[in-house]
Amino acid sequence: MIRSPRAWALEQNDRRTVFATGPEATMFAESRPFHVAQHRLPAWKAVLPIGGHAELLQPGRPLVAAPGLIVPPQLAHACAATSPYLALFIDSWRLPLCPSPVQLSVGEVRRLLAALGTMDAEGPDIGADLGAGYTELRTLTGRPSPLDPRVAHAVDLCTLRDPDLPIASIAAEVGLSAPRLRALVRQDVGIALARLRRWGRLRTAIADLRDSTAALAAASAGFADQAHLTRTARDFTGRTPASLKHWRRPDGGAGAAAPA
Known part of the structure; x- marks a missing residue:
């Protein structure tokens, strides 16, 4: 599904939103402060305010x-930024396990923003x-422990390459029963395989909002319907896909713009 970087930008009045996703990370940024409701994301999230600070409750x-x-x-947790910000999402197995939030210094935030590049105020x-x-x-954060190759293959299929492939088929591909594969993924990653699949589908759906309705993006990403997509977005991110729509492109047209 997400085989190469995909990105879009949306603008309206004084607000700009940017989304990008690729094999290593997913990014969401806004040009104004934000607050999202309580949620549980099955991935790492780095909140990088630009000039302000981040809050977590x-x-x-x-x-x-x-x-x-x-x-x-x-x-x-619920989360907020008091200024324009960037949020970087990393799959759970790509960083070492840590049970608590990590506070970043001003210098560390600046280095992360500089590494991403193409940055303005x-x-x-x-x-x-x-x-x-x-x-x-x-x-x-350091390097994560390597995954069991069978687990690595399964989570890659479920979150990046083919979220629609049945778990039984993935298990057969790596020589395991479906229950054994689910147990190994939970043991190595700490998150159920089905939840990781929903995270992969959510990223795909948001990437498709560039030139689609929420209902069509939900269908193309493998959700049962738009309501299923909305529930997943609220559960994982504390906001809805509808909060990203009804914008104007930087060139004055309707909808999203600037595909990568």
């Missing part, structure tokens, strides 16, 4: 505020270097 815990934050997978454009951003993030 976990149920029953004090607010955490820092120049930037790295949020581990599956952590229930309102954030990146669609040419951001996702691979370089991931590499710089890994210098801060």
